[in-house]
Amino acid sequence: MTPQGDTKTLWLKEMKEFGVGEDIKFARFIGLVDQSLNDEENLSLRNTPDWVKDTICLKVLIEGKAFLYRYRRGGNFQRFFFKTSNRDIEQLVYKRYRVLTSYGKSLIKKNTFFRKQLSETFKCATPNSLAISEIDYELGDMIKVFWPTMNAKNHP
Numbered sequence: 001m002t003p004q005g006d007t008k009t010l011w012l013k014e015m016k017e018f019g020v021g022e023d024i025k026f027a028r029f030i031g032l033v034d035q036s037l038n039d040e041e042n043l044s045l046r047n048t049p050d051w052v053k054d055t056i057c058l059k060v061l062i063e064g065k066a067f068l069y070r071y072r073r074g075g076n077f078q079r080f081f082f083k084t085s086n087r088d089i090e091q092l093v094y095k096r097y098r099v100l101t102s103y104g105k106s107l108i109k110k111n112t113f114f115r116k117q118l119s120e121t122f123k124c125a126t127p128n129s130l131a132i133s134e135i136d137y138e139l140g141d142m143i144k145v146f147w148p149t150m151n152a153k154n155h156p
Contacts, residue, residue: 025060027069029081029089036095038076040108043098047111049091058089061143066121068146070139080114080142084121092117094137112137118145 033056034049044050058069058081069081069089083089092114099107119132122145135141 025063026057027060027089028055029058029069029071030055031089032091033071034079034091034093034095036097038096043096043108045098045100047095047097047109049093049095049111061139062146062149064146064149066146066149068142070142080137082117082121082146087121090117092137092142 031053032049032051033054035052036044036050056071058071060067061070062068065084067083067089069083071079071081080092080094081089082092093111094114095111096108097111099109101107114137115132115135118135122132135145
């Protein structure tokens with residue numbers, strides 16, 4: 001909506017960010033997004049992300065010294081992204097994948113590279129002393145990590 005109250009339609013490529021009221025904000029992201037499926041029947045045998053260059057809208061969850069974003073598509077597809085003053089927006093990498101054993105069974109394993117990304121970003125302990133090794137790739141844990149950075153001076 002324009003300042004005059006008129007409605008205007010924009011294409012994703014035309015906008016950088018937009019908000020809905022005062023509390024909801026989205027940012028455009030152009031870059032690599034992991035397209036790996038997460039349901040058990042369709043897990044890949046590769047532990048690396050299935051990167052595809054895409055243009056998507058990220059919901060801004062936390063703004064501060066470090067930014068936290070979330071991308072959701074459908075019920076089971078969720079990705080977290082982050083940005084700091086010295087890093088552009090990038091995806092926090094998490095991927096479940098299948099490993100075939102020599103006995104013909106399959107095991108589900110996890111690529112939790114997002115923990116390394118977070119430990120490099122928050123070189124000291126996480127702002128609220130949550131151990132990086134205990135963080136799960138879920139909204140609650142991500143909020144716990146990023147929330148204290150909103151006003152912190154010694155974090156990214």
